[in-house]
Amino acid sequence: MKFVDEFRDADTARALAARIAELCVPGRRYAFMEVCGGHTHTIYKHGLEDHLPESIRLVHGPGCPVCVLPMGRVDDAIAIAGEPDVIMTAFGDMMRVPGGDGSFFDAKAAGADIRMVYSPLDALKIARAHPDKRVVFMAIGFETTAPSTAMTVLRAAREGLENFSVFCNHVTIIPAIKAILDSPDLRLDGFLGPGHVSTVIGCRPYEFIAARHGKPLVTAGFEPLDILQSVYQLMRQLHDGRCEVENQYSRVVPWAGNRRALEVIGEVMELRPYFEWRGLGFISQSAMQVREAYARFDAERVFAVPGVRVADPKACQCGEVLKGVLEPWECKVFGTACTPETPIGTCMVSSEGACAAYYNFGRFSRSRVRAGSAGPTPLADPVVLR
Amino acid sequence: MSARDGITNGMTDEIGNGTERRAGWAEEAVATHAGAEHLRSEEQVLERIERARRRRPRVREQRVTLAHGAGGKATQTLIEAVFVEAFRNPVLEQLEDGASVQVGDARLAFTTDSFVVSPLFFPGGDIGDLAVNGTVNDLAVCGARPLHLSAGFILEEGFPIADLRRVAASMARAAAAAGVTIVTGDTKVVRRGQADGCFVTTAGIGVRERAVTLSAGAARPGDAVIVSGPIGDHGVTVMLARGELDIEADVVSDTAPMHELAAGVLDAAGDGARVLRDATRGGVATILNEIATASQGAIVVDEAAVPVREEVNGAAELLGIDPLYVACEGRLVAVVDPSRTEAVMTALRAHPLGEGAAVIGHVGDDPPGLVLLRTAFGGTRIVDLLVGDPLPRIC
Structure with missing residues (x-):
């Protein structure tokens, strides 16, 4: 596939891996956090860790929007969906996220009208088609998806739609990174910066990470070679004794971000004083809510939202996994009580979460596989289809 | 848009409306697996997971969800925990695409499949040829020569007769191409809104002429x-x-x-x-x-x-x-x-x-x-x- 295969070439990867290995100081161990769940997914999906020397460890961060959504917010959304004449709309990834009493899938099976959409504009279409219903969009995501939610609210306002609102759960990435940097158990040597978020906010907001916390950051793309290249850039910085913010994903990410997108967010939304993150607890000014001026499109004002809090079970060690203190398999409930079918903690919820990625893609002994019968298949030549 | 403050944990009591609940299902799941020793090596954890996966599956949900029909883990759990549990017998327990049975000297294959595809007509086919080919293929991969099919229709009030004719014609063509005959059937009509136009169920039998047993x-x-x-x-x-x-x-x-x-x-x-x-x-x-x-x-x-x-x-x-x-x-x-x-x-x-x-x-x-x-x-x-x-x- 054009513009994709070039970024997944095994020979290029091996060459890059060799250069990374050359930069490793013998006896030193390195830990880099990829903040974004999309990176976690790529790393596991392509088996990228097989290209890294054993002394380099990738720590999977908190950047998966559905993973960090607390159970109480899911319950609140289900409560809204249970109000008369409500059609709740949500992205596909939202459907399986567990609340205190089950997921959207369960609520839908019990009779709530919950529909999957691919864009908030689809929710708007449903609102136009059903003037007798109240259509709510379950808005989730970092700065990546916030502009499209904001645009949709602006359009609803322009059209004078009265039966559309958003249940705003948008979060912001910087406070989450700060929370990790401020953690006393921090053992990271640098960050792979989130690519999609950076298309909106740019690279400047990360400068404090290098300047004040002394950790280099490289904003990375989502193909496996992007990530390998970014690891190389981080290693290069450590080797040269530099500590900077670099942009590996410059083919997509402008250094200053997307001003228009930021303006649209700012027009419709403002920071909340605090917001709960699953696994990380309450983080101040880490999420957005709809501004007063657009109150009639704010589901939290239109409906009586119960504001439920659901405690994570004590056995859950997601916080430690998110900060890189524990490997997913070191958690007490990993793979037994907590599995992708019945995720208890945040990291097991979507395939972008660290535990789910490890469970789905990495649940085998690499050392045994390298030694065993799992070598290449005789006769299995790469295929070329027209 | 950057925040000035860091993390503020432990604000539980003052934040929200003060309502705090526990997730009953999650606590229960943890309790079920309580007492598991905290293992130190990755290998041991992997073994423990494989043991957990071999246990008889349980359906946690109170109701059927769309995931139960997606063909993945949830479908498998539902089939094993509800249907295999209720119908248990050695033929079914093999869970192949069709059943291989013996009647006197005759080695037969028997299978059934339901079709609810939406849209009914799509590039390259429609629900009709899909329903015939699906059952023919289930028999074929049992190592059988497909012979006879049944066809059951669940139709929604208001469904256009012209579309039904189109589906039937497509089934007839597919059956001829596969060398099978549709020898029996059933028709039901449900009220508007109780089905999505047209659902088709086919079943089929074939004869296993080769000595080979596939599993x-x-x-x-x-x-x-x-x-x-x-x-x-x-x-x-x-x-x-x-x-x-x-x-x-x-x-x-x-x-x-x-x-x-x-x-x-x-x-x-x-x-x-x-x-x-x-x-x-x-x-x-x-x-x-x-x-x-x-x-x-x-x-x-x-x-x-x-x-x-x-x-x-x-x-x-x-x-x-x-x-x-x-x-x-x-x-x-x-x-x-x-x-x-x-x-x-x-x-x-x-x-x-x-x-x-x-x-x-x-x-x-x-x-x-x-x-x-x-x-x-x-x-x-x-x-x-x-x-x-x-x-x-x-x-």
Whole structure:
């Protein structure tokens, strides 16, 4: 596939891996956090860790929007969906996220009208088609998806739609990174910066990470070679004794971000004083809510939202996994009580979460596989289809 | 937009409306597994997980959800915990695509399948030929010559007769092409809103004329794993035909009867034929997992060797789904003794449906019961049963 295969070439990867290995100081161990769940997914999906020397460890961060959504917010959304004449709309990834009493899938099976959409504009279409219903969009995501939610609210306002609102759960990435940097158990040597978020906010907001916390950051793309290249850039910085913010994903990410997108967010939304993150607890000014001026499109004002809090079970060690203190398999409930079918903690919820990625893609002994019968298949030549 | 303050944990009491609850299901799940020792090595944890996976599955949900119909882990759990539990017998417990039964001297294959595809008509086919080919293929991969089919229709009040005629005509054509006759049927009409236009259920019987016994448990280390052509065409076609995605691609369903193709494979493989499967719902990945679990072998797949059309790959990439999980309706997966690989490949490629056949991997011995993918990027990962629906990802 054009513009994709070039970024997944095994020979290029091996060459890059060799250069990374050359930069490793013998006896030193390195830990880099990829903040974004999309990176976690790529790393596991392509088996990228097989290209890294054993002394380099990738720590999977908190950047998966559905993973960090607390159970109480899911319950609140289900409560809204249970109000008369409500059609709740949500992205596909939202459907399986567990609340205190089950997921959207369960609520839908019990009779709530919950529909999957691919864009908030689809929710708007449903609102136009059903003037007798109240259509709510379950808005989730970092700065990546916030502009499209904001645009949709602006359009609803322009059209004078009265039966559309958003249940705003948008979060912001910087406070989450700060929370990790401020953690006393921090053992990271640098960050792979989130690519999609950076298309909106740019690279400047990360400068404090290098300047004040002394950790280099490289904003990375989502193909496996992007990530390998970014690891190389981080290693290069450590080797040269530099500590900077670099942009590996410059083919997509402008250094200053997307001003228009930021303006649209700012027009419709403002920071909340605090917001709960699953696994990380309450983080101040880490999420957005709809501004007063657009109150009639704010589901939290239109409906009586119960504001439920659901405690994570004590056995859950997601916080430690998110900060890189524990490997997913070191958690007490990993793979037994907590599995992708019945995720208890945040990291097991979507395939972008660290535990789910490890469970789905990495649940085998690499050392045994390298030694065993799992070598290449005789006769299995790469295929070329027209 | 950056925040000035850091983390503020422990504000539980002052924040929110003061209502704090516990997630009953989660606490219960933790309690069920309580007492598990805190293991120190990754190997021990992996073993504990495999033990947990071998336990009899439990349905946690109070109601059926769409995930129960997606062909992945939830479907398997529902089937095992409800249906196998209720109907338990040695034939059913094999959980093959169809049942292999003996009546007097006659070695028969028997199967059934229901079709609820939306839209009813899509590029390359419709619910009619899908319903006939699906059952023909389930019989074919049991090693049987398909003979007779039944057809049951559940129709929604208001469904156009012209569309029903179109479906019936398409079924008749498909039956003629597959050399089967539709010999019995049933019709029910439900009130508007109680069905989605037209649902079709077919059942079929065939005769197993070859001595070979195929089963997922028969795969053994060294065997070759083959697919008969590019995968994922049907699933991607239908997803795009729904028109919700605003993506267009030049791709058509692969729906086709595979009785000749399967017979060709069996003739070429002789007693080296181990498993034949029809890669429908859940795609090739689900079939391979069933084979790995049943045989306790390791199925090792070479990603670069898996045939996927450019259009299918592109659409799957955009939607964030893996073609390995996307349904086919005219592709079989074969596991054969390595000494027969070339003969089987020759037989497949001699048939129009098998032109794109490829050896995609082999059976190894470790790790038992898992499907491993050697990625085109040069890494290794697991290909697990899918949990829930193969839903598009947002970012």
